[in-house]
Amino acid sequence: MRNPLRMACLVLIAAGCCAVYLIHDLNGSFDYALPRRGIKVLAMVLTGFTIAYATVIFQTITHNRILTPSIMGLDALYLLLQTVIIFFLGSSHLVVTNKQINFLLSVAVMIVFALFLYRFLFKKGGQSIYFLLLIGIIVGTFFSSISTFLQVLIDPNEFLIVQDRMFASFNNINSDLVWMAIVIVLLVLIYAWRYIKYLDVLSLGRETAINLGVPYDSIVKQMLVIVAIFISISTALVGPITFFGLIVANLSYQFFHTYKHKTLISGAVLMSIIALVGGQWFVERVFTFSTTLSVIINFIGGVYFIYLLLKERKTA
Template structure:
């Protein structure tokens, strides 16, 4: 039975390995020494971001007990856009583009994690309704952040606004190698901890009353899981920009493939599917259609349609 269960994950791993090799080595030509490191950085970034978003979405849905919610509902993507807009408005387009990348990355991750900790610590008490209140507050804050970003953008110089536009749309082709090393290390540590908590997450998924009756320290585990979500979402957003519905797609596919009862299978399946979607999609857009469109735009479009379909089908758990 264990061999049968291993097949989906093994097939996903082989598929991702093949796509990764094709992305790295296909059509290198005489400039392999220059192209290969560039492709390796992009490939590593896509794998880190994909796994981070997938794992964060699984964790968030487990805490929220709802399979149509994603961490973006908490307003992290809107906060990221507001930070970029505010920075450009305060220091100007030239100052923004001349900021050290490591400093900017650290600032973005630090602000988003701090905001998440303040939100979680303030709103999460010892009652089952606190998660719903936290989610509702996140939605309201997201609307507030988007409104503030829109207001600042309207009074901004057109040249400065073009800079804001260039950094507030997700891009998998402008990942910095140094930032990938820093952010990837933090993300991989968080993902490893999430895998170590798989059995506890299985108990948490049964609901608070059942989990508490089985001896699980529910509140402490919930805070730890939400902290991991905040770290993973912050790192992925700071690396490539906001991607709202990507996690919904890959986690939905993972549920369909391996089921929802065991996080030990669901987490790696979601991470592998995320890598396949990003690497395969980027391979198609770069090599087959010559960058005639942007992968993030297509992912968001498909993700939005999936969200509407789940909403209309009433797939709320």
């Protein structure tokens, strides 16, 4: 009964964070402020859900709790795409000014890239997942290098627009993008639900899963595509958050101490909602927008990442 009680506590804390963010210091401006805060809360919940879900699945597939889907180079590809668009088309182009077009283009390019990468690597079969990760690191570094090169050459005024895309931001989120992203996530989630029953077995390893009758290679390919779609949506919606998935996924492992992925994913999602909504409230009310939430998350995530590395080293 410990895990259900802990889950209930997380649900109450997450609901409390959302309620406080929505109604704190409204001063009677319900018609104006409440809908705008509601959209921001929806965006944070959606972002937290997609990142947490994708990270837990990705770490189960790779059997490594210090890896995140950003290692596949999707974050670097997003920044490269935004830099290339502004460098060649200019900041006044329709692709830049129209957020719906920019969002759909970003999601489509990242998904196509992930599908191409997976199909190329798994074409002949037998490729190790670690070879896929190695290729992802190399490609991500390559994308980052091109982005840096173009950012040096770009006009300083337009570089400010590129710089805004480098960090995740929940301010001035377009409501149309949120509803569009929700529809896409729900469709993917309906498709992905059929595979969640295999995750507990996949965590036992490739040989054990195959011996238990699980079509390991096929399931891994499907789950990698789902991870790519979720990370693409969250990145295109608010921007890259490198270490966020690492934090919430590992906190969920330590908090619940179970192998059941329904519990782990639910716990990671609730923790991500608490972190994003509560963190954004602190950024707005305590720090008065003197910093961004992504900077705080990346700082804490970097420290936590070093802690996990030292912990794994002692264990080994």
